[in-house]
Amino acid sequence: MTLRDDAALVLKGYAPEGPEDARGEQAELRQAYLDHLARHDDGMWKACGAGHLTASALVIDPERGKVLLTLHRKLGMWLQMGGHCEPQDATLEAAALREATEESGIAGLTLLPGGPVRLDRHPIPSPCNRHLDVQYAALAPAGAAERISQESLELRWFDYADVPGVADASVVRLLEATRARL
Template identity: 30%
Template sequence: MQSPPLARLLDDHRPQGPVETADHARALPLVGAPDAWDRATPLHFTASALIVHPPTRRVLLRWHVRQQAWLQVGGHGDPGESLPLEIALREGREETHLTDLRPWPGDELVHVVVVPVPANAVEPAHEHADLRFLLATDTPDEARPENPDAPLEWLTLEEARERTTEENLRETLDRAARLLA
């Protein structure tokens, strides 16, 4: 399977509602910019995924220390990376040790969200234009956190909605729920 390029993913994606429409519009000018994935810019792309286990309709959430929230897996592209789905797959494997992750139900974007990120000791506050996918696994019991500060939890969709404090993730969960139905 060839991972779709960034421009095609965003062109093919149809935002749902005014918030995602505005976020999608903010992300579009980054396409083709040489620093679109550069974490030193105030707004840059990241790629993430909600990992699902379709037979049980469960989702995997990860504790993010910097955000102080239960979120999906994902992150920044490494130098030279520019294919969002490949970045989401790599990040998913690194953060969960699941080796069988695959796009589900297809390789399209599920959600585009501009997320504020607070400053820390090494980076100023900035924003991520987060490109979200769904990834599935057949081996949920093999999930292992990448470190002790980033625990993982398999949850029902309802439990995940209650656990997260992020409204944008609740929207991603709602979209996953419709696909898992």
């Protein structure tokens, strides 16, 4: 099975729920992602000019009520960990976990069970143009110590209540959806 096949299966199985999808936005995104994969054989890869799927994970420590965000080097924004899928990624989950581990420096992260937490489509600077992000949540092990990567300007743990003051609405929605699933 290819990564593209896995992505299609994950998306077909993604069932948005709760008040966040009352207007059907997540269901519409789900279908848009599936349509994208059907139209673009290279829809998983950065080279796809029409956009591409990415995988991300919000690193969370529910015991302390904190979330780890990265100050993205290129975008200058506080974001969850994530990025482009790589040829060695067998699944979207593997890509999200790899990105979270690489960017946080935390060994032993585990993804919150139940598949993706939400989907988010957003424009980005050229040459990529658009990310179709499949968002997961990663649980930090007890005593986790972060280590900054070359992709970040800074890493910082934020209390849940502080996230709306530093991050954009997509990160806030991801945190809300993650907390609803915990």
